[in-house]
Amino acid sequence: MRIGSSVLLVDGYCYQSYGWKKLRPLGSLQNIINSLEAYQCDEISIIRPVRENDSIKAFKKDLVIIQKLNCMTPISFGGGIKNSEMVDLLHNLPVERLIFSSAFITENYKPIEHAIELYGHQAIQCAIPLGTLNGELKVFHSNSNTYISIESVNFDMIKELSNEIILIDVDNEGCNDGFNKRVLDCIDIDYNRLVISGGIGRKTVKFARNNDIASVMIDNRTLHSEYSIKEYKNYGGV
């Protein structure tokens, strides 16, 4: 099982998210990457937490930061990739995987298919943010900043077009060991194609390891103590 870390990038600066509601500043992306590499992090997800007010200018600004990254660890990148032209802009970036969310949710498959042509099926990840609204688990649609029902998402196409699916527990993002295992029930898929994120703590790592989940993405907590990934690996028996 891989143990990775996710980082939120907004306007070239990194932030931490608490429960998908509150942002706190974090720091420069390169400094963060340097430490995650030193911690022997298996992969790093750089996510732009964009909403409907995202612009191509902001997208390009973030790409410049990523292009300059000095990093040996595999990087996944996503957030706001809405069309094939934006996929083309990702060429020559030091990233291994591309993450799509709203494109899958709105069944806007053109940019995804274009990305498959350019980078291959193995490079495609689908991020499904899930949160509880009025006691019911729902999918968060980032571009429209609203929650929609799980049933309205075409999981068959997600399974077909993406290599891995990232299930994000938005309610517990930033909380230690708060990951809600109910989010795993929203999709019928082999766990070895699943990546889980949001409230990952040491116990969740152990649970993921015991259930052969492909990867866990630890959010805010990786930089809270020195060499933290090693702690997670030791505890989870990874």
Place this chain on the structure above:
Amino acid sequence: MGGCNNCLYDIKHPFGLVVSNDSCSGCDTHREKYTIDWNQKQNELEDIVLWAKKKSVTYDCIVPVIGDAEDYFVLNKVLSLGLNPLVVSVNDYFKNDIGWHNLHQLITYFDVDSMIYNPDVRVYKDLVRTSLRKFDHILLPFLTLHTSFPVHVAKQRKIPLIVWGQNQSIEQAGKFSHYDKVEMTEWSRNEHDLFSCNIDCLIGSGAQVSYRDLNYYKYPKIASLYNKGVRGIYLSNYYKWDPLKQNHSTLKFGYKPQKNHSSFDIYERAGSSVYYQLHDLLRYKRIGYRKVRDHLVREIRHGRIDKLSAIKVEEEFSKSGFDIYPFFNWLDMSKSGMKWFIKHRLSNYEHLLSNGNTQNINLPKDISKYLISGSVPNKGFVTFGKGIKI
């Protein structure tokens, strides 16, 4: 997304700041202090103390100090927790007689073992010169050592715990929740203490010094720290942190505050010949405000002054001048070099280059009750504390 409605910070804060619903991450995090179960926090701290005592063979912990009021508070807490500390200090060569008094008083009053590291002055001055030239900063070499030397000592002497006072990134910008219990990391050091300017940035095209002279300026390999089981904690995650009140309470231990024309805070960094002089001027140049703003924001959050009054107080203190010439003498800079530096690097601040005083600034009683008349230093830039002058 501009400034905070409550305090004086805006999103250009050097640590980064998020403003949402007109309130900044620093103010939001400060509010946690009123809802946290501090007894629970005390229990968590006691667990760490037990862990350290079980693991230690000589000293239980290191307390890195500069002789500040906060160091007195921290050391007192550490001793009351039953820990056996080694006090470690790095000579910044900027102390005045008050600074040395405070450092020696700290060690003798609490009767603790100590270690003072005096870095090679030649190398240190070279690094200060480069730091000034490249980054408009004169404390980077000291901060580099202050945040790495105690970690080297902990690793070499197998001391499991390093106890720091406040986590500035939380206290000022609310970068983490108190519940996160963030610990000392190399990342935090680079991001918050050194502003991404580590020792590699100060050599090469800068100071012509050998790598072997820089051993303690570099942070130890974190894998080796992990193997040795060294960790560092911040006491501000475990106590309801209130610097002005805490620092005032250290007077009973013999701490000597210093009269200050740049801020009402007579406690923080008392005993430094540069902190409220050239260092504060360069801070003003780099980030657009002086240290007094940090002090006022802190007091706004503690409810001891309102925002409008704080703005007026900041305006008043911002008129005070800086005496920068003693620093240049310490740096062995020629008069023509000084003139060149002022003309080309401080041209917009020449009106502040006089040791002008500020007088009769009205402060709310809630602040002034913690203030006394600070001492005036007799001698600046005392290289060593025990009478040796080179």
